[in-house]
Amino acid sequence: MELRLEVVQVPVSDVDRAKEFYTEKMGFVLDHDVEHIPGMRVVQLTPPGSSASIVIGTGMTSMQPGSLEGLQLVVPDMESTRSELLRRGADISAPQDLGGFLFAYFGDPDGNRWVIQEIRPDGAVSSAS
Numbered sequence: 001m002e003l004r005l006e007v008v009q010v011p012v013s014d015v016d017r018a019k020e021f022y023t024e025k026m027g028f029v030l031d032h033d034v035e036h037i038p039g040m041r042v043v044q045l046t047p048p049g050s051s052a053s054i055v056i057g058t059g060m061t062s063m064q065p066g067s068l069e070g071l072q073l074v075v076p077d078m079e080s081t082r083s084e085l086l087r088r089g090a091d092i093s094a095p096q097d098l099g100g101f102l103f104a105y106f107g108d109p110d111g112n113r114w115v116i117q118e119i120r121p122d123g124a125v126s127s128a129s
Contacts, residue, residue, distance in 0.1 A: 007044065008071060010054045011063035012110045018056050019043050021109050025090040028054070047073055066111030078102040078118035092116065 012018035022028040028045040031053060035041045040059035046052070050073075075081040078095050082104055085092050093105040095118070102118040 005052060007053050007055050009061050009063065010056050010068055010071075010108070010112055011061055011065045012056045012108070012112070013065035014109070015041060015043055015056055015058060017109050019045070022054070022056075025088045026085065027088065069113040070115060071112075072115045072117050074117050074119055076118070078104060078116065081116065081118075 010018070019030070019033070022045045023030055026047070028047050031044040031046055033041070033043045037059075041057040042055055042060065043057050044053050044055045046054075054071075082092050082095065085106075090106055095102040095104045104116045105113065106116070107113050
């Protein structure tokens with residue numbers, strides 16, 4: 001048996017605003033933006049380097065906008081990733097060292113809360129500030 005998590009729904013109130021946030025500020029790649037049936041718009045976005053995507057849209061979920069929390073984006077270098085996201089205009093918290101791993105946090109325009117986590121193959125963490 002093979003089970004791969006490849007797409008996660010993120011509940012948003014304004015699809016175009018969220019699409020702009022994820023593509024412009026977070027650098028996600030727009031995979032598609034289609035209306036499959038009237039009232040069901042599906043916008044799929046993939047973080048750079050990821051094999052998993054998110055989907056935002058209309059007519060797909062009963063989750064309340066802003067109710068998602070804890071999705072993690074894993075990065076090899078917190079300092080350079082955070083610098084790039086700040087340059088793009090994203091509001092990313094300062095990194096915290098939580099037992100050898102660095103974590104930083106951000107929210108989308110609806111308040112869905114995300115975590116950026118740095119994991120180094122050798123177990124060392126960088127000196128992000």
